[in-house]
Amino acid sequence: MRSTTACLLNGKALAEKIQGDLKELITILQPKIGRPPGLAVLMVGDDPASAVYVRNKERACAKLGMASFGHHFPGQTSQTELEKVIQELNQDPRVDGILVQLPLPPHLDSVALLHTIAPEKDADGLHPMNLGRLVRGESGLRSCTPAGVMRLLEEYQIEVAGKHAVVVGRSILVGKPLGLMLLKKNATVTIAHSRTQNLAEITRQADILIAAVGKPQFITGDMVKQGAVAIDVGINRIVKSDDNAILVGDLDFESVAPVADYITPVPGGIGPMTVAMLLYNTVLSYQDRQ
Known part of the structure; x- marks a missing residue:
């Protein structure tokens, strides 16, 4: 059994880096525009x-x-x-x-x-025309949360091509567009959901496991393959017995971290990346409209 725990994928730090790059770009573009x-x-x-x-x-x-x-x-x-x-x-x-x-x-x-x-002003990347461009593999504004997941994987040089990616959740906000983005990067993609039978058997096959179900601590360590990359898209507010609230993800961090090689924290993982990609989309539209 490993004594080490998973490497944290720091979305907060990357989001700050992206925002710094955008600020520089705005400084260059604003005098021209x-x-x-x-x-x-x-x-x-x-x-x-x-x-x-x-x-x-x-x-x-x-x-x-x-x-x-x-x-x-x-x-x-x-x-x-x-x-x-x-x-x-x-x-x-x-x-x-x-x-x-x-x-x-x-x-x-x-x-x-x-x-x-x-x-062209769809900052969330959810207009049918932008989703259609994603399906066709054409350039366009991308859904912010899935784009944030892909950018984080890229930053940490996590290879996607040829890997089995399992996305738990099929929403139009995350699951479906993320599946398409992973396919574009040559992953083999399984999208699981509330009606999936033998879910744990499927999640244990994932080299890259993305939890986007909106259920607190739903994915536990026994559902995760040793050495997997575990991405937590969920953000759930839980009120404790002392009336203090905590934020937790869809992954049970305590049991998943010792099994996975990489994991995103909640908060500080995908949440900041979603905001960074929203700003990125807006600046991209700003640049393209001139």
Whole structure:
């Protein structure tokens, strides 16, 4: 049995490095373009977690010298009102990226709102046109969390080609686009989900295991192959008996870390990478629109 534990894949440090590179690029481009890149974030209602995410994005924009156009709407705002605002932002020459902060109140259709965003301003990389480009292997704005996973693997020089990658979770936000990105890098990909039979048998075959199920500490050490790369996309808030809350991932870190060769922490792993790739997409759109 190994006495060592897995090497931590530090998403926080890499996200800071990416943001530093973007800041330099903005410094070069801004005098030529005549304005900074602009990101518009639309938030509806008072979800506390969403409010924290939006504040973090606004702070990150300020740090890079980007313009931030925050739009905070009351919970009862109608679909028509939001679509009108998005259409105005599509036409606004100061705005390069538009993001609708999820989750939305139940009366709103998030898919229809996403379709309203101009594909070239789709900072989250989730518009059907951008997902279609991903399917076809064409360049375009990429879904932020999967792109962050791929960038982290690249930074640590983890070989993907020829490896068996198992993605647990099939959402349009993470599982499906990540499967396509791994395929493009010549991995053999299995996408598992809530209906998968003998899940542990499948996860134990993974050279690269990605947990994106939204269930706290769902993947345990006995479900992981010795020497695997374990990527945790989940972020779950658990309230302890003393009323203090902690953040945990979809991996049971304590039991997985002694088995895996590499592992992402929660927090400090994929979360910061998602924000970094959102900013990257906005700057890419800024650059491409000139």
